[in-house]
Amino acid sequence: METDQDKTPQSLSAKFESFAYLTVRDRLPTILTKVIDTIHRNKNSFFEEHGEEGVSAEKRAISFLSKLRNELQTDKPVLPLTDEAEDAAAWNEYIHRQQDLMENKQPVSWFKSPWLYVECYMYRRIQEALWLPPICDFDVFKEAKTQSFFESQQATISLCTYLRDLLTGVDKLTENQLFDAFLKFLQVSLWGNKCDLSISAGQDNSQKSSPIDSLADLQRFILVDDSDKVWSALMALQGSVGTEKSGARVDIVLDNSGFELVTDLVLADFLISVGQAKEVRFHGKCFPWFVSDVTKKDFHWTISQTMASNHRQMSACGVQWKRFLKEGVWSYHDHQFWTLPNEFCDMRADAADLYSTLQASDLILFKGDLNYRKLTGDRDWEHTVPFGRALRGFHPAPLCSLRTLKANVQVGLQSDQGEKLTSQEPDWMTVGKYGIVQFFCPP
Numbered sequence: 454m455e456t457d458q459d460k461t462p463q464s465l466s467a468k469f470e471s472f473a474y475l476t477v478r479d480r481l482p483t484i485l486t487k488v489i490d491t492i493h494r495n496k497n498s499f500f501e502e503h504g505e506e507g508v509s510a511e512k513r514a515i516s517f518l519s520k521l522r523n524e525l526q527t528d529k530p531v532l533p534l535t536d537e538a539e540d541a542a543a544w545n546e547y548i549h550r551q552q553d554l555m556e557n558k559q560p561v562s563w564f565k566s567p568w569l570y571v572e573c574y575m576y577r578r579i580q581e582a583l584w585l586p587p588i589c590d591f592d593v594f595k596e597a598k599t600q601s602f603f604e605s606q607q608a609t610i611s612l613c614t615y616l617r618d619l620l621t622g623v624d625k626l627t628e629n630q631l632f633d634a635f636l637k638f639l640q641v642s643l644w645g646n647k648c649d650l651s652i653s654a655g656q657d658n659s660q661k662s663s664p665i666d667s668l669a670d671l672q673r674f675i676l677v678d679d680s681d682k683v684w685s686a687l688m689a690l691q692g693s694v695g696t697e698k699s700g701a702r703v704d705i706v707l708d709n710s711g712f713e714l715v716t717d718l719v720l721a722d723f724l725i726s727v728g729q730a731k732e733v734r735f736h737g738k739c740f741p742w743f744v745s746d747v748t749k750k751d752f753h754w755t756i757s758q759t760m761a762s763n764h765r766q767m768s769a770c771g772v773q774w775k776r777f778l779k780e781g782v783w784s785y786h787d788h789q790f791w792t793l794p795n796e797f798c799d800m801r802a803d804a805a806d807l808y809s810t811l812q813a814s815d816l817i818l819f820k821g822d823l824n825y826r827k828l829t830g831d832r833d834w835e836h837t838v839p840f841g842r843a844l845r846g847f848h849p850a851p852l853c854s855l856r857t858l859k860a861n862v863q864v865g866l867q868s869d870q871g872e873k874l875t876s877q878e879p880d881w882m883t884v885g886k887y888g889i890v891q892f893f894c895p896p
């Protein structure tokens with residue numbers, strides 16, 4: 454008898470001629486080379502801060518990473534982690550799971566194992582290179598993230614101004630106007646996801662134009678648009694004031710720092726300020742990840758920088774965000790599961806505490822491509838497979854993916870939609886031009 458499990462398609466992998474292959478062959482080594490350069494360029498500051506010990510840590514990290522790059526490029530077996538970080542055991546156990554999936558007992562390796570796994574593994578190995586003091590707190594991607602934030606200043610200012618102006622007259626807004634504003638902020642957060650430094654291998658990828666003005670032109674690139682369902686889910690929790698049901702708890706599983714984080718904060722500010730949500734919980738990474746992903750430091754740095762802006766409206770946003778955090782209306786959380794290679798359908802078994810935390814949410818927004826890959830297991834699904842089925846039992850709460858497409862997995866399309874796109878634009882899944890607002894509500 455064929456079970457559901459048998460019908461789960463295979464994982465995307467560099468072993469097939471594909472975008473995964475090109476990523477492992479070209480993009481990942483380029484990122485490692487940039488990491489090595491960054492560490493090397495910081496040699497003097499390591500010396501100034503830590504003396505000779507800093508210099509030997511720099512040398513050690515560079516030699517470790519050069520070796521890693523060579524292992525990758527020559528398709529060597531994936532090695533167990535040797536550091537003593539909390540998550541090392543989980544990673545090393547995961548190698549065995551991957552080994553069990555290999556044909557003919559071949560070793561788990563860069564070009565033969567699932568792309569999702571080896572790409573996550575590379576970022577974890579970068580962390581291993583920096584594990585030992587005194588440079589263990591060094592964020593190799595910090596410069597790129599900082600640059601992306603500053604280069605998007607104009608866009609940030611126009612977004613913050615738009616929000617504060619809107620909130621000034623919020624009492625007079627009709628429900629339709631409120632819905633319209635919600636769509637705008639949701640879409641800005643969606644397109645903010647274009648600003649991803651890992652996909653451009655660290656090249657400038659900031660937002661320079663006014664994001665609100667571009668929305669109408671971008672509308673036709675949204676392949677799945679469940680915005681109205683997201684709105685309904687939030688509205689259903691809007692009881693009359695003073696009743697039990699007075700606004701939702703929204704969880705945002707973040708992707709990138711820089712401009713994208715600003716768009717997420719603005720969306721969260723809107724949701725709280727108009728009473729659509731009573732609490733927003735942000736989820737970020739425990740260590741630097743996929744070049745531009747948000748860590749705790751990035752999160753707080755971004756809010757402080759926004760607050761310190763010379764621009765009145767931008768600074769007002771920063772002040773408000775700080776207040777939300779202080780009052781506990783907003784909170785930041787990290788969990789090692791977000792930086793493990795696991796598909797999200799593993800979460801209930803492998804990170805039961807996180808799963809049950811998410812079960813208390815009314816709406817979880819998953820930002821970006823990597824979250825989507827993990828939601829769907831990064832598998833070779835038919836485009837018409839329903840999103841709910843690709844989640845394979847992962848539904849802690851109503852959830853929505855806000856993602857611009859940068860990897861070749863996409864489910865929940867209309868029949869023919871994928872074929873049409875492929876015939877018009879063969880790279881539609883990886884050019885970062887299309888987006889989705891894809892919602893799923895557990896039965």
Ligand SMILES: [Mg+2]
Nearest residue numbers: 708709743746
């Ligand atoms: Mg990212």
